[in-house]
Each structure stands twice: as C-alpha cells, then as structure tokens.
C-alpha cells in the first residue's frame with residue numbers, strides 16, 4: 434500500500450512535513466514500514482481541506498500531527514493488506 438502526503442503549497446503551509454514525520458513514527462510503531470510506502474505528492478486538489486493524504490484511491494483530508502494516529506487507525510489501517 435502507498436500513502437502519499439500532499440506537499441503542495443497549501444498543505445506545505447499547513448504542516449505536511451510534520452504530518453510526514455508523524456506518519457513515519459506511526460508506521461514504525463505499528464511495524465508497517467515494509468508494508469506501507471510513504472511518499473510525497475503534488476497537490477491532490479483538496480487544498481482548502483489539507484493536509485491531504487491519498488491512501489490508494491482514497492483522499493483523506495484534514496491531517497495534523499495531532500490527529501494523524503487517530504486518522505491512520507480509523508481510515509487507513511483497516512485497509513492495509515499484509
């Protein structure tokens with residue numbers, strides 16, 4: 434599975450680098466580093482709702498470092514295939 438974090442200008446200003454750092458920690462915590470690939474993406478078209486993350490074909494908006502683990506566990510983790 435791939436997770437793409439938007440680093441377009443709007444999401445960048447809203448802290449996408451911090452979201453990426455947090456997601457790296459989360460993947461490590463749940464031992465998913467070999468299963469989930471983390472990438473950066475250009476604008477995903479949801480700038481007003483960023484930080485935006487694409488998980489396969491799904492766009493998840495409103496990521497912050499603080500809510501990243503909750504969002505990961507509810508919106509991404511159930512769809513991880515091992």
Ligand code: FES
Nearest residue numbers: 439441444479480
């Ligand atoms: S800059 Fe992230 S969705 Fe547009």
